[in-house]
Amino acid sequence: MATMEMRKDLFADERDDNLNVIGKGVQRQDMPGHVTARTRFFDDHAFDGMLHLKVVRSPHHHARIRAIDISAAERAPGVKRVLRGADVPVNKNTLLSLINFGKDDEPSLAVGKVSYKGEPVVAILADSEAQAQAACKLVRIDYDPLPAVFDVEETLKPGAPVVNETYPGNYFEYHERFDHQKLRFGDVERGFAGADIVMEHRYQMSPIEHAPTETNGSIAAPEQNGRYLVHSCAQGLFFALGTTAKIVDVESNQLHFIGGTVGGGFGGKVDSLTEPLAVLGAMLTGRPVRFVLDREEEMLYGSPRGAERIYIKDGLMRDGRIVARHIRSYFDAGAYTRLSSYAAIKCTAHVPGPYWIPNVASNIYVSYTNRCPSTAMRGFGVTAVDFALEVQMDRLAEAANMDPMELRILNAYRDGDMKPHRRAAKNTALVECVQVAAEKANWPLSEQAKRASSLIGGGAGERSQIPATQLDARGQIGRPDSRNGPVTQVLPAGTSRIAPSKQPVMEGARDGRATPTQVPRYEPQRPVAPPPQAYQPAPPPYQPAGSYSPPPAYQPASPPPAPPVAPAQPQHGAVRFSSVFGTRRR
Amino acid sequence: MAKLPLQFRLNGSDRATFVDPASNLLDTLRRGLGDFGPKYGCGQGTCGVCTVLVDGEPQLACLTLAVSCEGRQIETTSGMADGPNLHPLQDAFMDHFAAQCGFCTPGMLTAARALLAKNPQPSREEVVEAISGNICRCTGYEPIIAAILAAANAPGARRA
Numbered sequence: 001m002a003t004m005e006m007r008k009d010l011f012a013d014e015r016d017d018n019l020n021v022i023g024k025g026v027q028r029q030d031m032p033g034h035v036t037a038r039t040r041f042f043d044d045h046a047f048d049g050m051l052h053l054k055v056v057r058s059p060h061h062h063a064r065i066r067a068i069d070i071s072a073a074e075r076a077p078g079v080k081r082v083l084r085g086a087d088v089p090v091n092k093n094t095l096l097s098l099i100n101f102g103k104d105d106e107p108s109l110a111v112g113k114v115s116y117k118g119e120p121v122v123a124i125l126a127d128s129e130a131q132a133q134a135a136c137k138l139v140r141i142d143y144d145p146l147p148a149v150f151d152v153e154e155t156l157k158p159g160a161p162v163v164n165e166t167y168p169g170n171y172f173e174y175h176e177r178f179d180h181q182k183l184r185f186g187d188v189e190r191g192f193a194g195a196d197i198v199m200e201h202r203y204q205m206s207p208i209e210h211a212p213t214e215t216n217g218s219i220a221a222p223e224q225n226g227r228y229l230v231h232s233c234a235q236g237l238f239f240a241l242g243t244t245a246k247i248v249d250v251e252s253n254q255l256h257f258i259g260g261t262v263g264g265g266f267g268g269k270v271d272s273l274t275e276p277l278a279v280l281g282a283m284l285t286g287r288p289v290r291f292v293l294d295r296e297e298e299m300l301y302g303s304p305r306g307a308e309r310i311y312i313k314d315g316l317m318r319d320g321r322i323v324a325r326h327i328r329s330y331f332d333a334g335a336y337t338r339l340s341s342y343a344a345i346k347c348t349a350h351v352p353g354p355y356w357i358p359n360v361a362s363n364i365y366v367s368y369t370n371r372c373p374s375t376a377m378r379g380f381g382v383t384a385v386d387f388a389l390e391v392q393m394d395r396l397a398e399a400a401n402m403d404p405m406e407l408r409i410l411n412a413y414r415d416g417d418m419k420p421h422r423r424a425a426k427n428t429a430l431v432e433c434v435q436v437a438a439e440k441a442n443w444p445l446s447e448q449a450k451r452a453s454s455l456i457g458g459g460a461g462e463r464s465q466i467p468a469t470q471l472d473a474r475g476q477i478g479r480p481d482s483r484n485g486p487v488t489q490v491l492p493a494g495t496s497r498i499a500p501s502k503q504p505v506m507e508g509a510r511d512g513r514a515t516p517t518q519v520p521r522y523e524p525q526r527p528v529a530p531p532p533q534a535y536q537p538a539p540p541p542y543q544p545a546g547s548y549s550p551p552p553a554y555q556p557a558s559p560p561p562a563p564p565v566a567p568a569q570p571q572h573g574a575v576r577f578s579s580v581f582g583t584r585r586r
Numbered sequence: 587m588a589k590l591p592l593q594f595r596l597n598g599s600d601r602a603t604f605v606d607p608a609s610n611l612l613d614t615l616r617r618g619l620g621d622f623g624p625k626y627g628c629g630q631g632t633c634g635v636c637t638v639l640v641d642g643e644p645q646l647a648c649l650t651l652a653v654s655c656e657g658r659q660i661e662t663t664s665g666m667a668d669g670p671n672l673h674p675l676q677d678a679f680m681d682h683f684a685a686q687c688g689f690c691t692p693g694m695l696t697a698a699r700a701l702l703a704k705n706p707q708p709s710r711e712e713v714v715e716a717i718s719g720n721i722c723r724c725t726g727y728e729p730i731i732a733a734i735l736a737a738a739n740a741p742g743a744r745r746a
């Protein structure tokens with residue numbers, strides 16, 4: 001067994017050292033099954049009379065469906081049943097409806113139009129996989145191709161094709177009405193104005209396929225008591241159970257899900273891609289049904305990590321302190337929401353990175369494009385912005401003529417520092433992580449950097465304060481019609497919480513039938529609202545790294561004077577972190 | 587399509603079944619004979635999770651026509667242990683954390699078994715070459731390489 005180094009010198013007083021497991025090699029309980037091939041994955045189960053399900057997928061990125069002719073497929077050898085959208089009891093779902101977050105937007109089988117290449121339209125159940133595949137080729141679908149959009153910023157521009165009719169602006173609607181998730185702390189424009197160097201860069205992260213060695217799939221079989229047994233590859237078994245119960249419209253206690261062995265997931269097995277149609281097929285035929293993606297389907301249509309485009313603008317002092325950070329990010333959801341709405345919330349929770357910065361603003365968008373819907377993958381929403389932030393940190397170090405390790409130690413959160421989310425940082429350890437990494441890499445650090453500690457200096461003076469915070473027009477931050485508008489309102493210093501809206505996020509979504517709560521909906525004012533990329537850089541204008549603006553008089557860490565406090569107005573969502581998790585404190 | 591009779595030895599036992607002429611060995615083992623040791627990963631010979639031994643040679647069961655195995659000796663990971671006694675490779679995989687999700691493990695063990703049967707003291711490069719057709723998405727391969735090298739030095743490792 002590999003041994004692990006336990007650093008007893010760091011944070012020694014925060015930890016008991018009577019650890020029984022940590023730092024020791026312990027055999028995993030599933031290992032004997034793995035090495036003897038006795039571990040049963042979802043596909044390692046035999047059923048007599050099992051049918052095989054295959055789906056007919058859209059060859060177009062975006063197209064209207066004029067007609068579907070399944071007559072030849074129904075007569076094909078071995079075919080027992082052909083399913084279309086009308087056969088699916090609740091043919092519109094969004095995964096996070098199980099926690100009342102977001103609107104149902106994705107069909108199990110497309111009706112009326114397809115919004116990405118590979119979207120399932122028809123399902124075929126046959127005695128053998130080969131027969132199901134052969135019958136798929138006999139389905140005739142008459143498509144009328146539509147213009148498609150693939151870029152996360154293009155799709156938000158006026159006149160872009162509507163990808164997903166549930167979200168006609170091509171963006172996920174936060175708090176039922178806002179086009180992005182917003183974070184505001186202090187006054188970034190004032191921060192930029194007082195900075196020695198202002199730097200903005202654009203970062204792009206590609207989509208990534210998880211490529212598990214076991215492809216997505218499930219087997220559903222009728223039990224003899226009115227229930228359905230499901231062997232599933234799902235990473236979240238009860239999540240898959242709840243989703244399936246909703247889509248096939250049965251009580252969840254009619255479903256008996258068995259899982260727990262996942263042949264590689266990495267986030268790509270949380271979407272319930274196969275369970276609902278497998279169970280529906282078993283219900284309609286009375287036979288066990290196996291629905292497994294082949295490798296080509298897994299690579300092309302198994303949802304990937306979403307691509308992200310990130311703009312970071314920083315205000316830097318010559319001594320290496322970051323005084324303002326503005327982040328604008330676009331998360332590519334693909335054609336349907338799945339978990340992207342959650343990714344943007346995670347991203348918002350993560351900015352501005354593990355650094356104390358007195359002025360922070362971020363706008364995180366979820367854009368719909370005619371791509372395969374994206375989903376969870378290993379820190380999704382955080383990984384890409386971290387990549388961007390850390391590359392930016394290296395660029396800042398270069399601009400300040402500083403060692404990149406020391407720049408990180410200088411700006412790192414210390415215990416007690418106020419985060420833009422209005423919570424004090426605790427159990428911080430970036431300083432020590434950088435020190436140990438430098439030591440391991442024989443990277444020389446200054447004596448000052450070596451002496452730094454997460455326990456020293458945090459929360460001192462303004463570092464523990466919530467500054468007066470600039471809001472957007474009318475205080476309703478994030479409204480599409482106001483996102484480039486003038487600042488008209490200030491959230492007073494020290495404000496940590498605004499009463500959340502009393503309106504429920506969504507009512508009755510559980511059964512998939514009730515309509516969303518009616519809330520005032522923004523009507524796009526196409527000619528008025530400029531596209532989001534028309535972000536106005538504040539003075540001083542963007543300076544490429546290396547060409548420094550003349551340094552204004554050096555200002556030691558004195559907070560900008562608080563602007564006059566505007567009269568209190570009803571606020572919605574200004575500092576509330578999210579509909580899902582925001583108002584709860586663990 | 588008329589089915590064809592097929593007989594071979596699977597993990598030391600005589601087995602007989604009927605197969606479609608187009609059936610591959612993987613489907614025949616899994617769906618026909620109930621040996622779920624070899625897995626389906628790609629169906630096109632690129633991932634190695636279906637690796638089995640045919641007369642001692644590692645072969646990709648998904649690309650092997652079942653009828654071509656008439657009279658052959660087929661060995662899979664399901665038959666690798668000697669009763670309750672694990673093969674030294676199995677012990678080494680456990681000791682070196684050489685499996686995470688476990689899906690590639692049967693194929694990896696089979697590839698390693700074929701290597702050690704022919705080359706009891708392989709170099710690290712030879713181990714890497716031997717498992718180069720087997721994809722693992724969890725471990726990063728290092729624990730697997732360490733396990734195979736450790737097993738090569740363990741008593742009884744040459745047992746096929």
